[in-house]
Amino acid sequence: MIIEEMTMPEFVRGLEKTRTVLVPFGATEEHGPHLPLNTDTLHAVEVGRKLAEKRAIFIAPPVPYGVCRSTSQHPGTLSISTQTLRALTLDIVSALYRQGLRNVILLTGHAGGTHTSTLIDAGEALLERFCDLKIAVLTEFMLAAKEGRGLIETVDDSHAGEIETSRILNSHPQLVKGEAEREYPSFPVGILVRDKRRFWPGGVWGDPTLASAEKGRLLEDLVVQCLDRFVTRLEEWQE
Template identity: 45%
Template structure:
């Protein structure tokens, strides 16, 4: 159930029925001329809402912000420092733990590598302090990789491209604008560069022109199926 919609009494009842919390994490980040800045939040949060229809868990109010490196120079991107992201999540998780929750799913719509590393480090830090908890940490891109193969979407279509645009067309079609184009940027291998916009100015990494609402529906349903299965597996573990 969506925690933000519950009354205090309803939350008190729900915490006796489940020990599992799903924490959706997004980012506010440039996604080309055609997708909204909150794309990463919208995709994962809408999927989480569907998960809540299938299995009794708490869907925490989402965290809009994440850590963005490659897109930070682009208009509209708002990036948290990694230490702040970790501190916020540790605080949120600690509060749920105080209520007796023991199973934590940190699900990110943003697939940035450094961002993801901080999410994992958050789980590692908390589990060192509390041995009685379990964590599942994943981003939407990694979860979808097997499904992308089935739909013949190339693995390097990773940002505001075919699959991400398809999900927004399915969940929030009114927010998809004109102007999409194919782009596969190239960064110098093994280099850390200061002026990232020289190598990636579009905010697109893939081909959004191949996106469709129908593909978005398939992707969303597969994600829900995967996540429900993972929740059931984790809850059965002793």
């Protein structure tokens, strides 16, 4: 059940089937010279839609902005602050709660550490705010990397590499523009730098040359299956 496409009566009928909602979080962020800026958002939205085909679950409208520190100077990246992301999360989940939803999954297609930590921080605050709320924070890329470890050939593949390029080749092939070379960032350990592009010029972390649409299809199926199992676990969770 895609909330933004539903009518009021459809929403009411949906609440008779489930009180669970998935909120896709993404980013508007560079993904090398070959992938679209909304790659992270596309990942989260696509698996949410596929999950809604398998079971009764609400899929909220996506949040297409995230906290993007290491790519903040690359062309096209539109990063927001942790304060903004936290406030958005608190407001969105509170609104969903007021509408009767009680089981909430924050699924982020953007795997940035600061971004994910902010979602977790907001989730902890929401647990204190609503005593009957169940909430989870999942990183969609981490699910893909874990579930698809037998498919991925690249060691330490990450941003705009084999996994993400395969995913977009499968779901939105028309948005893949050309190719990109294997690359890994070279940030100094522990040192915060101003000129981030100096240490990561191409914006790729991994090897997109090993990507394929078939790998992307298999990865997406694995992520959806994993999410399906996770939703059941959350709905049955007792403390």
